[in-house]
Every structure is written in structure tokens, then in C-alpha cells.
Amino acid sequence: MSQAPGPEASGSQPVMFDTTSRLVAIVIGVVAVVAGLVLGINNPFLNRSVATEGSAIDQLFGLTLGIATVVFVIVQGFLLYSIVRFGRQPDDDTDGPPIRGNHKLEIFWTVIPALTIFFVGFMSYQVLADIEQPQDDALVVEVKGFQFAWQFYYPEQDVTSTEMHIPVDRQVHMKMRSNDVIHSFWVPEMRIKKDVMPDRVTEAFITGTETGTYPIVCTELCGAGHAVMRSQIIIQSDADFKAWIASQQTTASQAAGAAADPMAAGRQLFNSSGCNACHALADAGAVGALGPELDGYSAVAGTRVPGQSAEQYTLEAVVKPNAFIVEGFPANLMPQDYGLRISEQDLDKLVTYLLGMK
């Protein structure tokens, strides 16, 4: 057959794994391993967990990691060895040995992985049963998720908060629900995660083992503010927790007698309604960055929409966000159902608060 010779016959194609290529491969390999070690040591796989559930999960993770490492080393090892050892000799165009199979080997590498997998599955089942055992003296916390903030209600103590405080070494039974779309409650350091649904209550159990403050992160895409939908869980000693509860109850009853300090009532509402998730307001300690900054708001409120007083504009801005979009911000970002979520009196308090600042 007359045609140009393929790469088989021609010497023009580079013979792979000649000296230069080998050198390059080795250098790359060494750099990769060293860099990997450096990065790996400085960025450990898992931060220390602060929950009993977390410790159980970490142990299981360690076991699985061990098994995975063995498999990894075996596979990559055989691969690398084959590359080094079984390259064809430069002039050898003959075929290799026609080995089509080996029944014993095939049974071996079907059965052994199956057994290993069952082992991991069995251990996983044990851990799962362990970490979801409800205890009688658990503290009940009702978790509410909404775009884009969290709210925690302690039914026994009648306390509401935007931060979750829990006593150390006591199981917490969370009952969670969403006001709008699906969210997910996750405390990385405690390893526990559960989706928060709008049509049912979902539950989870956590037990803190060390005091401290740890982030709560929303882990289910919930809209434009998903990345900033965060809160904190504060694990405290029993005494500190009781003290916190007491102070929350006092503040609440003070706010209830609101005429005394409308600014305090408004400030509390600002945070508990989730405004702080998206708006910055120094007075409320809020640093949200999704929506317009509210420092100095009272000066401009009356000028936004001609014909609308500051009070009218502010009310509308909360319950009908799309009516006026501040320049530089998109429409349809602020949730549009605050009118349904916040009572009329509370809305008034918010308006008073926002306009009451100098």
C-alpha cells in the first residue's frame, strides 16, 4: 500500500520517555510531592471537632481515609511501576503476552473490595445510629431559616436570638423550618448538617464538647445572599448559658415595654428580622454588604421618592422593595414578603428606629 509511513516507521516522532522527558517528569514529580506535603501540613484535612457527634464522624473519616490511602497507594503504585518497567524497547514492535484473564485474580479483586466496602458500610451504620440517639434531657431549640439569616427560639425559656447559644456537654435537639426556600444548617466544627425545609420540620442533634464560638453556615443554595447567610453558635458553660438566657429574657421584657426605649426595640427587631444580614448599620453592629448601607439613612429617606415622606418611603422600602431600587443595586434581591413576616407594630418600630438615628 503506498501512503506516507505512519509514526510506527518514521523516526521523526519523539520517542517518549527519553532522557529529557524523564528528567522533566522527575522534577515535576518531586516538586509536586514537596509542594503537596507543604500545603497538606499547613492545611490539615479537618479542624478539631467540638461535638461528640463530630468526634465519632472524625474517627470514621480516619478509618475510611486509611483504607482509601491503601487503595490509592496500590493503584498509583502499580501504575507508576508499569510506566517505569513496561515501556517498550525502542526497536521492539512485537506484541506482548496474550493474557486475557485470570479467574482467581478476578474473583479476588471483586470479593476483597466488596468485603472492604461492607466493612466501611457497617462502621458507618454504627456511627449513624450513635450520633442520632435522642436524649431525654436535651435542650430544644427551634431554628428558623429565611433569606438570608437565622433565628433561634428557645421554647422552654421563651427566648429568641439571632445567635445560637448552647450549654456544653448537653444534647441540643434542633427543630428546624424555613420561611421560604430550602436552606441548610451546618456547623463545620461540629460536623452536623441538616436541610431546613419550608414544608416540614427537620430535626438534628448536636452536643458541644468545648466552649467557644463557631460559625453556622448555610449550606444549600438559597438565593443571592447564600454566601452571607451565617450566624454563630456559642457553646458556653452551664452557668454562662443560664446567665445569657436570663439576660435575653430581661431584654425581651424591656423591649416589650417599648415606649421606654424605641431605639433598643428597633435595634433588636433590626437584627432579629435579619436586616443585619444584608445591610450595614453601625448602631446595630451590622456589617451586611448585599444591600444599601443604612448609616446616615435618616437624612436621605425623605428625598428618595418625590411626594413620599420619610416614614412612607421607609415602610414601603421594607414591604415593597422593588418599588424603588437604590442605584447600584439589583431588583428582586431583597425578599418581598417582609410585610407578611413582620407585624404592623413591629414595622412601625423599625421605621421609628431607622429614622431616629442621626
Added chain:
Amino acid sequence: MVDTARRGFVRHGARTWRDYFTFNTDHKVIGIQYMVMAFVFFIIGGILAMLIRAELAAPGMQFVGGKAYNQLFTIHGTLMIFFWIIPAFIGLANYVVPLQLGQEDMAFPRLNALSFWLVVPGAILMLTAFAVGGAESGWTAYPPLSLTTHTGQTLWAISLQFIGFSSIFGGLNFLVTIFNMRARGMSLSRVPLMAWAMVATSIIIVMGTPVLSGALFLLIFSRILGTNFFSSTAGGDPLMWQNLFWFYSHPAVYIMVLPGFGMISEVLPAFSRKPIFGYKLIAVSSLAIGIFGFLVWAHHMFTSGMDPLLRIPFMITSMIIAVPTGVKIFSWLATIWGGKLRFTTSLMFALAFISMFVIGGLSGVFLASVPIDIHVQDTYFVVAHLHYVLFGGSVVALYSGIYYWFPKITGRMLNERLGQVHFWLNLIGFNLTFLPQHTLGLDGMPRRVADYDPAFTGLNLVSSIGAMLLAFSTLPFLINVVVSLRRGALAGPNPWRAFGLEWTTSSPPPIHNFPTPPVVDGDPYGYGERPVPVAS
């Protein structure tokens, strides 16, 4: 070049580049149409990925706002899955499988052409969805969020219906072709593993895709007719979407990887000069993965509030599916063991595939364990896992197949030196991008976020640098293809001295593939047993 024929607006065969823009019934033309179109979407999806990584290179919001960011990863994921990897594999399989079977075309050539052209309105709708805005709920489109987003979401859903139909007709075509149209002497135990892989893939397509279509119809009706399937306010069930969606979308990941498995099974024997090890087990394991893949879907829902008891059987099935996958890995290792390896770019991609896919598969075992999944679900650990199996697995396998069959398709050899550059940049860039993401997820970074805790800055920066390198690595490949089309060395019918009927005809093949219908007397892995068949 090949001949053409036409009847009405229906053409067969291509003589000039214009023929590739026609309703053409030649599987070779359709295959190229699919692959070129898919590659365009690979680039678009890749650009979106670069924008994502650019935003994530540092904490804080530098380039895009929250809404826009959500659009970026939604369209990125949707394009990569439905407009890149699935059609690219279908395209290459479309070209190669009828040749491997010794046939002159697929069973239903006009249906084949329709399958391709259904992608076009799908693509137009998807790009319109992107332009109009609203497809911002992830490629998974969970309601209620996906009920509240803007018009683009509806266009996104309709676009996927077109893709779904295209896919279903394609799967049907492959099944009938492989079972009904084989060369004389080609019993089922002599069918190339690429074809077996397409059988498994097509079974999944045919059984799974209609369920996605059903789910999408429910979503569309809820958005435009006001039905309440998923609205919690009206008593609807958001979890029902997740069940319907994942019933398809889990098996879908096997659609995205099984053709790649098939390609690896063709490439390794050719470049180790040894038969494939464990032909029967590999064929059976492909079917097992195809069927079993339908029994694992709820592992995407372990933290969803689903019935806690049901998590256990799904954990078991999700772990079991590691076994047939492992069988393949070991069989491939045994294939190259003791062989005479010729390190062409195609082989190197195949070896890298084994290496990367194992990593992705292992991270999958972590995800299958419910307690571990509780921690890592919806985090960057999942993003790392999915990219190891879909990029380090599927895309790398596809590259291996492209380097292998490019000479057959075009009659020219790709340049090996450029191939090596492509390979190394790809391998390094890919690992730099996705290896750190395992740690990011484990340490607390959720997925689908435009911003993150500053503690994660270092690893995110490394990942973003890797992504730039990975993007750049596509250039030597593109240059290679464009230049080699004109000036590559002529290939001849069988440049790799490989078994397989496709290598017994000219490169490229004549319009009806084989001058005389071939007859086979063995499987296409006779290395070391008999001489390579010569083109007639």
C-alpha cells in the same frame, strides 16, 4: 474527501465544510457535528469557570454580585453536563461504533440527524436563558428557589427538554444498532468494549432521561400554569423534585463516564500490545453499573430531611457500586502489566485517567457513608469529587479517545510534541485546581458561594491559579487540531497497528465505510495471538 448524496433537504456524506452545517444522515458527519459543537460549549463553560475562579481567588466580592455569581455556576454546570460531555461522547461514539461493528451507518440514520439538530434549539434557548437572567438555582434547580427565579429559569427547563429528547433518540439508536447490526461472525462476545459501554450508557439514557423530562414538565407547569407540585405554601412537596431529579441525574453521571470507560478499554490494549484483561468482567461490570446506578440516587439527599431509615439502603447501594468500578480499574491495570507500552499522548491520557478517576472514586466512598456525608454534603469536597470523576475521569478519557481516533476521522496524525505539552499542562493544572478543594470542603467551605471565610484564602488562590493553567492547557490542543488538519502526517488506515474493524478501512473511511462488508473471526483484542488485519 468523501462523496455526498442528497434527497430533498436530506444529505448524506460531506465533501466541503458546508456539508457539516446540513441535516446530514451520515453518522461520520453527525459525529463531527456533535463533537465540534460540544467543544464550543466546553470553551464557553470553561470561560464561566474562569470567571468563577477569578471571583474566588480572593475573599470579598471583586467582580460579580451574588445573583450574577449564582448564574455563573448554574450555566457552567448545565453547559458542561448537557452541552459538552454528553454530546461529545455521543459524537465520538457515533463516529466510531458503526465502524467498529463493520456497518455502513447506524440503524436509524435520519433519527440520528434529528438527534443532533434537536440540540440546536436547546443551545439557543440555554444561551437566551443566560442572557435574560433567572437560571440561578444551580444545575439542580431545587424548588422553591427555582420557582421564584426569573424567566431564564423557564427557558433553562425547556432547553433541557430538547436535550433530553435528543439524548433519548440517540440512546435508542445505539441500542438497536449494537444489537441488530453487527458484522458477520461478530457474536456478542466479540463486540468491542466501546460498544458494550454504549449499550450500558444507552440503557441508562433510555430509562432515566424520561424521568428528568417529567420533573422538568412539573417545574415548567408550576412556573407558568400555577400548579403546586413543589410549593410548600400550597401543600406541595419540594422533596419530590429532588427524588425525581436525582432519579435521572445520578444515573446521568454514568452516562457521562461509561463511554469514557469504553474508550480506555480500546486504547490500553492498542498501546500495550496486549488483549484487554477480563473482557467479560468489564462488559458485565458496565451493565452492572448501568443498572445499579438507578438504585443509589438518594445519596444526594442524605441531609435533606428524607426518611432517616431509607438512608441506610441507599448507603449500601452507593457503596456496592464501587465494586464493579473497582473491577474495571484492576482489569485495566492488569492489561498494561507486562505489556510493551508505547507512550503516545493517547496512552498517557488513558493512564492519567486511571490515576485521577481512582481519586474521584475514592472520595465517592466517603460521600456514600452517611455520617461522613453529613459533614461534607454541599461543600467543596463534593465539588472536588465531581470534578475528579468528570474532568479527571470523563474529559481525560475523551482526550485519550480523540488522540486515538483523530487519525481515523481526519486521515492525519496529531503532533505528539504538542500533545505532550497539552497533557502535562492539563494534568498539573487540573490537580492544582481540584486537589485543594477536598480540604476546603472538609474545613468548612460550602459550595455555590460567591464569598468565603478569609481563612480559606490560601487554598482558594492555589485553586484559581490551577484553573488558569488548566484553561491555558486547552490552547496547545486546539492549535494541534487546527494545524494537523492541514499539515499533519498522513495517517494511513492503521497508524497504531490496532485490532478493530475501524482500522481495516481507509482514513477517513469512504462514504459507505467498507468497500465490502467485513467478516470477523475473533474479538478485536488479538494482540499476541494473531496478526493485525489489513485494510482490504
Added chain:
Amino acid sequence: MSEAVTHIDPTNTSTGLDSRKLGMWIFLVTEVMLFSSLIGAFLQMKGRSPADANQVLNVPVTAVNTFILIVSSTTVVLALQAIMNGDRRRLKLFLAATLALGATFLGVQIYEYSMLLHEGFTPSGSLFGGGFYTVTGFHGFHVFIGLLWCAGLLVEALKERFSPSNYMRIEIFGLYWHYVDVVWIILFTIIYLI
């Protein structure tokens, strides 16, 4: 070398099965999966908003309509049998009967829809409504496609295109039509009877 578009012979196959028949069976598998997902959704909706079908829907009329559809499946079988025996007259007769019966079924369904909508039973009004219209609507659409197909076959039969050695297209239409019928029997049972 310029021939017509590639002709693949669907009867010359490795399995002995006609490719068109095999293709139709596979297509019906996809239809089973589609309707399974929709029926599943319907059942879930019905479970969440229990509604007594008898209160809202007209069971007796639909029962008769079901019977009509079943008869149309029988006429298809008779049509196929006729052409297998070379009886072209009966083929046309029974194809026409299938078309007429099918059209009647669809007509009654559409009439039912208009009555229900008039009474305020809408897709968005209740979960049961959403499920009902979706699943029966899809079925009705499949009936409609089937009727177009049947009409096309009738036209071809009138042009004497079929014979005892060329009737596969009637057979695969029959498979589709039986499937549409079976789905309706299932739907009727779970929507109207249970």
C-alpha cells in the same frame, strides 16, 4: 457513486428482530418511565390533598370512554390481522374505526375538561387538580399524536401501500396504540376508581 441517502435494511439483522419493532419497544420503555414519573407525582399530590374523585369527576362517562378506547385497541388488532391475511378492505375499515373511536375518546376528554374547568376545578386550584390535568393531559397528547399517526397510515392504506409482506408499520403503530390504552386503564383506575 451518488446514490440516494443510505438505506439501512431493518429486516436484515443480527438478532432476527425487525429494527423498527425493536426500536418501538425501546421507545415504549421510555414512555413507561415518563408516565411512571408523572403518575408518581400524581399519587404524591393525591396523598397530600385527598380529594374524592367521585365528588369532582364524572366517573360513569369516563368509564364508557375507557371502554371506547379499549375497543379501539381491538380494531387495531383486527386491522393488523386483516393485512396479514391480505384483506386490504378490512385493513382500511379497521384503521378508520380505530381513528373514529380514538377521536371520540379524545373528544369526550376535551368536553370533560371544559366542564371541569367551568366548575372551577383547575390545575392551579388544588394539588389534586394539578396532578389530574398533568397526567391526563399527557395521556391525551399521546392519544392525539397516535390519531395523527393513524390518519397517516389510513391514507397510505388507501393508496394500497401495505401487503402481507409489508405491514410492519401497522404493527408498530399497534404497539404504540396498545401502550396508550394500557396507560389509560392504569390512569382510570388510580384517578377515578381508587
